[in-house]
Amino acid sequence: MLVKNDRISEIVDGKRVIVKKPELLAPAGNLEKLKIAVHYGADAVFIGGQEYSLRANADNFTIEEIREGVEFANRYGAKVYVTANIYAHNENIPGLDDYLRALEEAGVSGIIVADPLIIETARRVAPRLEVHVSTQQSLTNWKAVQFWKEEGLERVVLAREVSAEEIRQIKENVDIEIEAFIHGAMCSAYSGRCVLSNHMTARDSNRGGCCQSCRWDYDLYQLSDGREIPLFSEGDAPFAMSAKDLNLIRAIPAMIELGVDSLKIEGRMKSIHYVATVVSVYRKVIDAYCADPDHFTIRDEWVRELDKCANRETAPSFFAGFPDHTNHMYGTHSRKPTHEFAGLVLDYDPETGIATIQQRNHFRPGDEVEFFGPEIDNFTQVIETIWDEEGNELDAARHPLQIVKMKVKRPLFPYNMMRKEN
Amino acid sequence: MKKPELLVTPTSVSHIDELAEAGADAIIIGEQRYGLRLAGEFSRSDVAAAVETAHRRGMNVYVAMNALFHNDKVDELADYVAFLAEVGADAIVFGDPAVLLTVRETAPHMKLHWSTETTATNWYACNYWGRKGAKRAVLARELNMDAILEIKAHAEVEIEVQVHGMTCMYQSKRSLIGNYFAYQGKVMEIERKKYEKGMFLYDKERDYKYPIFEDENGTHIMSPNDLCIIDELGDMVEAGIDSFKIDGVLHTADYITEVTKLYRRAIDLCTEDRERYEREKEELLAAVEALQPPHRRIDTGFFFKETIY
Ligand code: SF4
Numbered sequence: 047m048l049v050k051n052d053r054i055s056e057i058v059d060g061k062r063v064i065v066k067k068p069e070l071l072a073p074a075g076n077l078e079k080l081k082i083a084v085h086y087g088a089d090a091v092f093i094g095g096q097e098y099s100l101r102a103n104a105d106n107f108t109i110e111e112i113r114e115g116v117e118f119a120n121r122y123g124a125k126v127y128v129t130a131n132i133y134a135h136n137e138n139i140p141g142l143d144d145y146l147r148a149l150e151e152a153g154v155s156g157i158i159v160a161d162p163l164i165i166e167t168a169r170r171v172a173p174r175l176e177v178h179v180s181t182q183q184s185l186t187n188w189k190a191v192q193f194w195k196e197e198g199l200e201r202v203v204l205a206r207e208v209s210a211e212e213i214r215q216i217k218e219n220v221d222i223e224i225e226a227f228i229h230g231a232m233c234s235a236y237s238g239r240c241v242l243s244n245h246m247t248a249r250d251s252n253r254g255g256c257c258q259s260c261r262w263d264y265d266l267y268q269l270s271d272g273r274e275i276p277l278f279s280e281g282d283a284p285f286a287m288s289a290k291d292l293n294l295i296r297a298i299p300a301m302i303e304l305g306v307d308s309l310k311i312e313g314r315m316k317s318i319h320y321v322a323t324v325v326s327v328y329r330k331v332i333d334a335y336c337a338d339p340d341h342f343t344i345r346d347e348w349v350r351e352l353d354k355c356a357n358r359e360t361a362p363s364f365f366a367g368f369p370d371h372t373n374h375m376y377g378t379h380s381r382k383p384t385h386e387f388a389g390l391v392l393d394y395d396p397e398t399g400i401a402t403i404q405q406r407n408h409f410r411p412g413d414e415v416e417f418f419g420p421e422i423d424n425f426t427q428v429i430e431t432i433w434d435e436e437g438n439e440l441d442a443a444r445h446p447l448q449i450v451k452m453k454v455k456r457p458l459f460p461y462n463m464m465r466k467e468n
Numbered sequence: 469m470k471k472p473e474l475l476v477t478p479t480s481v482s483h484i485d486e487l488a489e490a491g492a493d494a495i496i497i498g499e500q501r502y503g504l505r506l507a508g509e510f511s512r513s514d515v516a517a518a519v520e521t522a523h524r525r526g527m528n529v530y531v532a533m534n535a536l537f538h539n540d541k542v543d544e545l546a547d548y549v550a551f552l553a554e555v556g557a558d559a560i561v562f563g564d565p566a567v568l569l570t571v572r573e574t575a576p577h578m579k580l581h582w583s584t585e586t587t588a589t590n591w592y593a594c595n596y597w598g599r600k601g602a603k604r605a606v607l608a609r610e611l612n613m614d615a616i617l618e619i620k621a622h623a624e625v626e627i628e629v630q631v632h633g634m635t636c637m638y639q640s641k642r643s644l645i646g647n648y649f650a651y652q653g654k655v656m657e658i659e660r661k662k663y664e665k666g667m668f669l670y671d672k673e674r675d676y677k678y679p680i681f682e683d684e685n686g687t688h689i690m691s692p693n694d695l696c697i698i699d700e701l702g703d704m705v706e707a708g709i710d711s712f713k714i715d716g717v718l719h720t721a722d723y724i725t726e727v728t729k730l731y732r733r734a735i736d737l738c739t740e741d742r743e744r745y746e747r748e749k750e751e752l753l754a755a756v757e758a759l760q761p762p763h764r765r766i767d768t769g770f771f772f773k774e775t776i777y
Contacts, residue, residue, distance in 0.1 A: 133589045136618045162596035189542045189566035207641040208538070215539045236536055239639045241586055244610050245691060246674060248775050252586060255777030264669035266648060269763065277667070278652065285648050285669060287640065371647035
């Protein structure tokens with residue numbers, strides 16, 4: 047179903063190459079995650095400020111941290127977008143002007159918003175900020191997209207319910223940047239149209255209070271002549287609304303050919319290990335495809351790599367068609383990723399071959415670990431001796447964030463990561 | 469004192485006369501191809517008949533086009549809008565901006581009511597859609613009384629508030645009931661059963677029952693209780709709220725008619741003889757309670773509830 051579009055690819059020296067490379071957009075729940083995402087190859091990150099952003103629980107950036115994040119990202123030529131995608135209530139109106147001005151001053155490239163209050167206020171007080179319509183608006187058709195184009199906005203994030211074919215039609219009808227999700231958890235409802243958490247826990251989902259009530263268990267019954275008839279049998283898993291996480295690694299070529307402008311990974315609450323793993327895989331997929339689209343195949347190792355950090359099952363959702371029951375999780379809610387984050391590389395001494403590592407999970411001599419990072423090819427080795435910072439030998443690295451040293455068989459770079467099999 | 473409109477949802481064309489007798493000022497109708505969670509299914513000929521009946525009885529007719537449309541339906545919106553203009557519908561209820569653009573192109577004089585169920589949460593957004601062409605905003609059900617009054621104080625459009633009935637908690641494009649049957653291997657039941665009425669989800673932890681149904685627009689999950697604030701209309705009447713809606717989705721025609729009569733009485737008393745309203749409102753509330761089906765309690769929704777985030 048690839049649309050051949052000459053603006054997307056060109057023939058160079060007899061070989062087709064992609065000239066319109068999409069942006070790889072990654073989540074960053076805090077400054078450390080931002081640095082990791084950018085370092086591992088994201089072209090842009092989206093972050094939440096302390097107000098107006100869904101994910102009330104993510105640690106969220108202060109204006110100071112945003113400024114620092116922007117500076118870091120700019121060094122890599124990457125952009126920072128801030129989500130301000132709540133549906134505001136009257137009480138959220140005061141303070142909005144100042145907040146948006148501060149974002150503009152901090153050098154943020156754009157904001158991701160749903161509420162016309164925030165859209166128009168940004169236009170008025172912070173005109174240098176690009177305004178992107180959030181998926182919270184649940185944009186499902188080209189004409190709705192055209193409305194926002196006519197309002198002068200730069201980009202729309204489509205509803206997760208649109209298929210590849212629908213994206214193509216939208217692109218054909220409206221000349222506006224399109225951002226689409228490629229990976230991560232998702233609402234099983236139309237975004238912005240779920241208030242389960244308001245009812246069940248008195249937390250406002252459209253202002254970031256969602257408790258993921260759609261992942262809880264419910265029993266399905268039918269009322270018939272006043273009797274309640276269970277629509278499940280002994281031993282059946284309960285009814286589920288919960289959707290498997292999105293994983294569109296195999297659809298990246300199609301998305302690039304469709305001319306999607308930004309490929310978005312979800313998950314501001316996820317660990318740096320998750321961000322690093324997912325970003326580096328999609329970086330490789332996008333680069334490899336764009337360099338030689340006609341001889342491209344998805345490598346098994348990329349697919350396996352994603353499994354190393356996936357704690358839920360994944361599915362292609364609406365991109366490939368209408369989601370059937372295999373797109374839902376019945377009975378189970380999570381699974382163990384195949385690997386666990388063990389340590390973050392802080393330093394490496396080429397003279398001695400010794401790496402300085404910050405502990406993120408228990409490891410000990412004799413464990414087999416894998417190193418990965420943007421500068422290196424993955425490699426595994428068995429841990430030999432571990433020393434603490436004073437040079438004392440340790441029987442294990444047992445304390446969170448403890449700094450240890452150990453010999454590694456190949457050169458490493460700061461921000462490389464060490465993981466071990468579960 | 470200005471009387472707010474009493475807006476109700478008929479289940480069929482023949483129900484409309486009864487609702488007129490009961491004291492309704494306006495009705496909202498439509499078909500699931502374009503509208504969400506309606507009390508009845510009205511084909512085009514039903515809509516034409518409904519408009520005629522309602523107008524004869526001095527009632528306004530609003531037609532629901534508040535679905536989230538995918539590309540496949542965009543091209544047919546204009547035809548439906550033109551039809552509604554031709555039969556003389558008084559307003560179109562929309563959430564998707566595709567409808568707004570279509571009405572601008574096809575029937576620029578048609579009135580528009582902005583209704584997205586969950587996202588009309590501040591006065592600025594209401595006025596924004598007003599500037600884009602809406603005459604009315606239908607407020608989110610998750611607002612409390614103070615927020616509603618504050619919105620009304622700043623609003624440049626009419627404000628509609630649901631005062632009674634079920635509210636929608638969740639809409640998914642997914643076929644959640646059909647998929648569950650498929651997962652259970654009950655292939656035979658999928659087509660036969662997934663569109664049936666009367667299904668609910670039981671939440672053990674809260675001991676709540678949430679009505680659930682599937683239609684062309686996906687899967688809808690509804691509130692466990694019926695909202696009812698027949699005894700708390702005073703502040704909103706004084707603030708000049710323009711329309712009070714009784715939503716009868718998943719209720720019977722008789723129930724809707726009886727509830728309409730009670731709200732008619734409440735609104736009349738509240739505007740004409742406030743003291744008497746205060747004296748009689750408990751009785752009105754008790755009368756609603758007596759009408760409730762056995763499995764449906766009433767509550768005050770979010771009117772007096774704090775939500776955090
Ligand atoms: S409960 Fe589920 S569907 Fe609803 S807002 Fe939360 S994640 Fe989305």
